[in-house]
Amino acid sequence: MTPVLPIAPPGLVVEILSALVFGIGFGWFLERGGLGSAKKIAAQFYLTDMTVLKVMFSAIVTAAVGIAILGTAGVVDPSRLFIQPTFVLPQLIGGLVFGVGFVMGGLCPGTSCVAFASGRWDGLALIGGMLVGIVLFNEAYPLLDRFYGSTPLGVTTLAGVLGIPFGAGVALLTVVAGAACVVAERIERKVAK
Amino acid sequence: MGTQVAPHPISPAQERGAVRAARPYLNPYAAGVGVGLVLLLTFVVLGHGLGATGAFSTLVATGAATVAPGHAAGSLPYAAYLEHGLASPLRDWLVLEIVGVTLGAVASAVAAGRYRRVVERGPRIGAAARMRYAFAGGLIMAIGAKLARGCTSGLALSGGAVLSVGAWLFIVAAFGAGYAAAPLFRKAWT
Numbered sequence: 001m002t003p004v005l006p007i008a009p010p011g012l013v014v015e016i017l018s019a020l021v022f023g024i025g026f027g028w029f030l031e032r033g034g035l036g037s038a039k040k041i042a043a044q045f046y047l048t049d050m051t052v053l054k055v056m057f058s059a060i061v062t063a064a065v066g067i068a069i070l071g072t073a074g075v076v077d078p079s080r081l082f083i084q085p086t087f088v089l090p091q092l093i094g095g096l097v098f099g100v101g102f103v104m105g106g107l108c109p110g111t112s113c114v115a116f117a118s119g120r121w122d123g124l125a126l127i128g129g130m131l132v133g134i135v136l137f138n139e140a141y142p143l144l145d146r147f148y149g150s151t152p153l154g155v156t157t158l159a160g161v162l163g164i165p166f167g168a169g170v171a172l173l174t175v176v177a178g179a180a181c182v183v184a185e186r187i188e189r190k191v192a193k
Numbered sequence: 194m195g196t197q198v199a200p201h202p203i204s205p206a207q208e209r210g211a212v213r214a215a216r217p218y219l220n221p222y223a224a225g226v227g228v229g230l231v232l233l234l235t236f237v238v239l240g241h242g243l244g245a246t247g248a249f250s251t252l253v254a255t256g257a258a259t260v261a262p263g264h265a266a267g268s269l270p271y272a273a274y275l276e277h278g279l280a281s282p283l284r285d286w287l288v289l290e291i292v293g294v295t296l297g298a299v300a301s302a303v304a305a306g307r308y309r310r311v312v313e314r315g316p317r318i319g320a321a322a323r324m325r326y327a328f329a330g331g332l333i334m335a336i337g338a339k340l341a342r343g344c345t346s347g348l349a350l351s352g353g354a355v356l357s358v359g360a361w362l363f364i365v366a367a368f369g370a371g372y373a374a375a376p377l378f379r380k381a382w383t
Contacts, residue, residue, distance in 0.1 A: 005237050005238065006236070006237060006238060006239055006240030007238055007239070007240075008240065010238070010239055014238070014239075015239075015286055015289075016289060018235070018238055018239055018286075019286045019287075019288075019289035019290040019292075019293060020289055020290075020292065020293040020296075021293065022231055022234060022235045022243065022290060022293065023243075023289065023290035023291060023292060023293020023294045023295075023296070023297065024293040024294070024296050024297035024300070025227070025230075025231035025234075025293075025297060026228060026231050026232075026243055026290070026293070026294050026297065026346075027293060027294035027295060027296065027297030027298035027299075027301070028227075028297035028298065028300060028301045029219075029224050029227035029228045029231065029297075029301075030224070030228065030294070030297075030298060031297070031298040031301035031302050031305075031307070032218065032219040032223075032224050032227065032301050032305075033218060033219055033221055033223075033224025033225065033227075033228070034218035034219075034221075034224075035224075036298055036302065036307075037313060038313050038314075038327070039313055039314075039315065039382065040218075042315075042378075042381075042382040043382070044371070045371045045372055045375040045382075046375060046379070046382060046383055050221075051218075051221045054221035054222055054225060055221050055222075055224050055225040055228060056225065056345075056349070056350065056353075057225065058221070058222045058224075058225025058226055058228075058229060059225040059226070059227075059228035059229035059232060059350060059354075060229065060350060060353040060354045061229065062225065062226045062228075062229025062230060062232075062233065063229045063230075063232040063233040063236065063242075063350075063354035064353075064354045064355070064356065066229070066230070066233035066236075066237075067233065067236055067237075067354065067355065070237060075237075076236075076237055080240050081236055081240050081241070081355055082240055082241035082242070082355075083352070083355045083356075083357050084342065084343060084347075084348055084351070084352035084355075084357040084359050084360050085342075085357075085359065086357060086358040086359030086362070087342065087359060088359070088362065090340050090341060090342070091340075091341045091342070091348075091359040091360075091362045091363045091366070092362050092363075092366045093340060093341075093366075094337045094338065094339070094340030094341025094342075094363065094366075095337065095341055095362060095363040095364070095365070095366025095367040095369075095370065096337070096366045096367070096369070096370040097333060097334075097336055097337030097340065097370070098333075098334050098337030098338055098341065098344065098345075098363070098366075098367045098370070099337070099366065099367040099368060099369065099370025099371040099372075099373075099374065100333055100337075100370050100371070100374045101329075101330045101331065101332070101333030101334030101335075101336075101337060102330070102334060102345075102367060102370075102371050103330075103370075103371045103374050103375050103378050104326055104329060104330035104333065104374070104377075104378050104381070105326060105327045105328075105329070105330020105331050105333075105334060106313075106326075106327070106330065106381075106382065107327070107330075107331075108245070108334065108344055108345040108346070109245040109246045109249065109331075109334065109335070109338060109344045109345070109346065110243075110244075110245035110291075110294065110344070110345060110346040111345075112327075112331065113245070113291055113294050113295050113298065114294065114295075114298040115313070116295070117294075117295045117296075117298035117299040117302065118298055118299065118301075118302035118307055118308055118309070119302070119308045119309045119310040119311060120309070120310075120311060120312065120313045121310070121311070121312045121324065122312050122313050122314070122323055122324060122327040123327075125324045125325075125327035125328045125331070126327040126328065126330060126331035126334075127249070127331060128328055128331065129327065129328035129329060129330060129331025129332035129333075129334075129335070130246070130249050130331040130332065130334065130335040131249060131252065131253055131335075132328075132331075132332050132335075133331060133332035133333065133334065133335025133336045133339075134246075134249055134250055134253045134335045134339060135253055135257075136332070136335075136336065137270065137335065137336050137339040137340070138253065138254075138257075138268065138270040138271055138339075141268065141269060141270045144340070145269070147340075148340065153358065153359070155357075156357070156358040156359070157355065157356040157357060157358060158356040158357075158358060158361060159356050160358075161358060166356065169356050170356070173356065181222075
């Protein structure tokens with residue numbers, strides 16, 4: 001029997017409702033965790049508060065484990081899930097550029113909306129900067145397009161690179177993320193002393 | 194003879210009852226599991242993850258198509274965000290999702306007594322400087338996210354959960370650069 005999920009095509013009603021409902025859930029839990037606060041996020045980079053790492057890794061592991069279980073159970077068709085294609089150099093350099101902006105602004109694109117929604121004007125300033133940044137990128141695109149499309153690996157997963165099943169890759173990720181969180185807890189305690 | 198109790202300092206705002214005590218944040222692991230379950234549901238129902246930068250790309254493209262329709266239609270980075278209707282995932286779906294994020298965040302902040310109209314900043318930086326840093330940070334981040342084809346939401350979180358190699362390259366590079374650049378911005382935060 002073929003899995004019924006994900007719904008394809010979802011249709012307009014599901015698209016609109018899912019966008020709003022899942023968006024509300026996303027924003028709710030980000031704010032609950034304190035990720036609307038630039039000071040709290042920036043503290044990740046000064047080792048005084050590792051909330052960003054803890055929220056990110058536990059979110060990634062939760063979703064990955066769920067996908068692995070539901071895929072194995074035949075509820076979800078893993079082959080129909082969108083996996084971000086890999087472009088080695090653009091994603092490495094893009095990540096480096098992003099990281100500098102991240103510690104400078106103290107918020108990421110998603111959490112800037114959470115910051116603004118919780119009353120913080122710096123969130124709005126960051127959104128304004130993003131809009132200008134996107135225009136600059138778009139206008140410079142003719143100069144960047146060769147680099148943008150360089151070093152493509154297509155859809156490549158960590159499990160695929162290691163030659164192990166997706167579930168085993170998720171198990172490995174869970175162990176690594178767990179270890180990272182243990183280290184994060186230790187660093188927090190050490191820095192607090 | 195009893196112990197002398199110091200009078201509790203009460204600010205004028207507290208006297209008027211205008212400022213409710215902000216409730217502490219949720220345990221980060223619990224918040225992460227919450228985000229993860231929302232992300233899982235998004236994958237299960239729609240086949241793709243959550244995002245953020247794409248919503249702003251759509252806004253920019255829509256703006257460009259209004260101001261300079263010819264330019265926007267003939268330029269790939271704009272046109273890529275214009276040809277899709279609402280039925281296309283990760284395009285206009287993201288705009289609605291970001292509207293949802295804002296609604297969810299404002300509800301959570303108000304419910305927890307955390308809604309404050311402030312410019313959040315470190316102890317050694319002024320409000321105007323903080324606003325400039327936020328603007329410049331956003332500008333730099335957007336260029337990085339466009340190059341990488343996604344940000345912390347659309348690439349790191351969503352791609353990370355399906356073990357995309359590109360997503361993990363992005364995560365390692367972004368955090369590495371964040372730590373490397375942190376001393377430059379110490380005055381803004383500590």
